Amino acid sequence: xxxxxxxxxxxxxxxxxxxxxxxxxxxxxxxxxxxxxxxxxxxxxxxxxxxxxxxxxxxxxxxxxxxxxxxxxxxxxxxxxxxxxxxxxxxxxxxxxxxxxxxxxxxxxxxxxxxxxxxxxxxxxxxxxxxxxxxxxxxxxxxxxxxxxxxxxxxxxxxxxxxxxxxxxxxxxxxxxxxxxxxxxxxxxxxxxxxxxxxxxxxxxxxxxxxx
Amino acid sequence: xxxxxxxxxxxxxxxxxxxxxxxxxxxxxxxxxxxxxxxxxxxxxxxxxxxxxxxxxxxxxxxxxxxxxxxxxxxxxxxxxxxxxxxxxxxxxxxxxxxxxxxxxxxxxxxxxxxxxxxxxxxxxxxxxxxxxxxxxxxxxxxxxxxxxxxxxxxxxxxxxxxxxxxxxxxxxxxxxxxxxxxxxxxxxxxxxxxxxxxxxxxxxxxxxxxx
DNA sequence: CTTGTTAATGAACGAATGTTCATTTATATA
DNA sequence: TATATAAATGAACATTCGTTCATTAACAAG
Numbered sequence: 001x002x003x004x005x006x007x008x009x010x011x012x013x014x015x016x017x018x019x020x021x022x023x024x025x026x027x028x029x030x031x032x033x034x035x036x037x038x039x040x041x042x043x044x045x046x047x048x049x050x051x052x053x054x055x056x057x058x059x060x061x062x063x064x065x066x067x068x069x070x071x072x073x074x075x076x077x078x079x080x081x082x083x084x085x086x087x088x089x090x091x092x093x094x095x096x097x098x099x100x101x102x103x104x105x106x107x108x109x110x111x112x113x114x115x116x117x118x119x120x121x122x123x124x125x126x127x128x129x130x131x132x133x134x135x136x137x138x139x140x141x142x143x144x145x146x147x148x149x150x151x152x153x154x155x156x157x158x159x160x161x162x163x164x165x166x167x168x169x170x171x172x173x174x175x176x177x178x179x180x181x182x183x184x185x186x187x188x189x190x191x192x193x194x195x196x197x198x199x200x201x202x203x204x205x206x207x208x209x210x211x212x
Numbered sequence: 213x214x215x216x217x218x219x220x221x222x223x224x225x226x227x228x229x230x231x232x233x234x235x236x237x238x239x240x241x242x243x244x245x246x247x248x249x250x251x252x253x254x255x256x257x258x259x260x261x262x263x264x265x266x267x268x269x270x271x272x273x274x275x276x277x278x279x280x281x282x283x284x285x286x287x288x289x290x291x292x293x294x295x296x297x298x299x300x301x302x303x304x305x306x307x308x309x310x311x312x313x314x315x316x317x318x319x320x321x322x323x324x325x326x327x328x329x330x331x332x333x334x335x336x337x338x339x340x341x342x343x344x345x346x347x348x349x350x351x352x353x354x355x356x357x358x359x360x361x362x363x364x365x366x367x368x369x370x371x372x373x374x375x376x377x378x379x380x381x382x383x384x385x386x387x388x389x390x391x392x393x394x395x396x397x398x399x400x401x402x403x404x405x406x407x408x409x410x411x412x413x414x415x416x417x418x419x420x421x422x423x424x
Numbered sequence: 425c426t427t428g429t430t431a432a433t434g435a436a437c438g439a440a441t442g443t444t445c446a447t448t449t450a451t452a453t454a
Numbered sequence: 455t456a457t458a459t460a461a462a463t464g465a466a467c468a469t470t471c472g473t474t475c476a477t478t479a480a481c482a483a484g
Contacts, residue, residue, distance in 0.1 A: 166373070255431090
């Protein structure tokens, strides 16, 4: 047998990406063979090479696509916000929602960095730093305006990103909380970590209370 | 050639653990071969099997040892704290310091979970939940006492753990900040995320300020 | 000194890996 | 209808993998 009736190149490439995404996320890049990807697509391993030059290229493709889409999605949304408070809340909700909706791609992009060869690593790392830069900018502007109380903007940026991305390690759709409930909880904690209290929360605090 | 003069079993096992720790952390469990571990120790791959039954057993050993030591270290220190505020500050400082001091072991224990077979996975996961339980308890007590303002204790626990562990992804000894400076920054952000302000910070806030 | 155990070697095993290649068929183009 | 290209197959390649095994030398105990 040879070429199968009805096969289209771009369609197969799409299936390969989807299968690789799922498998890499579940078992790790190094533990997934080209044959297992091919099996999930319903083709032979050698047919993959009609669409991707190497296994490594699939990984880089997945990561790069994910990060570019992430950047594009945020850039489209960030225009809505004019002040740092609204922007930060928007970022938190966006990040959590987006990362929960694309768990597999997120997981790969954070876990498989060490399996990238130097050129690919540089490209991916640049995109991630670019994304982090958006949050850093928000925090920086809010700090300069005296709205956020931040001792160290870069550290706060990394801390918040880690906090938000950590949702992926425990959130389950079948769990106790909905996505929007989780968003709300994290919005409050993130603003708290920047010592930016909402008016009603500030009113609820006892001014005379002694804390460490 | 056969047995080498001066070789002692427990000593070789120690070297194997050390080499595997370093290699797993740098390249990932699946990408590290028994032969490369052996090379780093200065023996043949087959000699490893005098000390560990399988490659998987080395991974489980490393993770289990790390988590048991982590638990033991915290249990020894946690006795010093009587109130939730002191305990939380102590936990934050302990977690950051300990995780920075044992970067490789921490990295493996968080990244290689998916390479564990079911029995090993259950053992390791139980230990990690046990550790998280200590932080959850602190937050829970502080919340009940009205010292922390927490909407959801389990979520706050996971958020803070993720935030703290994230330090490992960016901290470098050669960087701008020392370990204790980082500790201090995170202590403030963690207390902030629980809306627990120190007396001087509270005084610094303008009660009339309008925030979102 | 003899004996049993310990800790190494080096060869070998079968299985699995990423990748290449000749081949074959479906499809688009001229 | 003839031809070039696209997209698959299945066999094969050289490596590498975790692991086993017979063998051997160092060491401890009697």
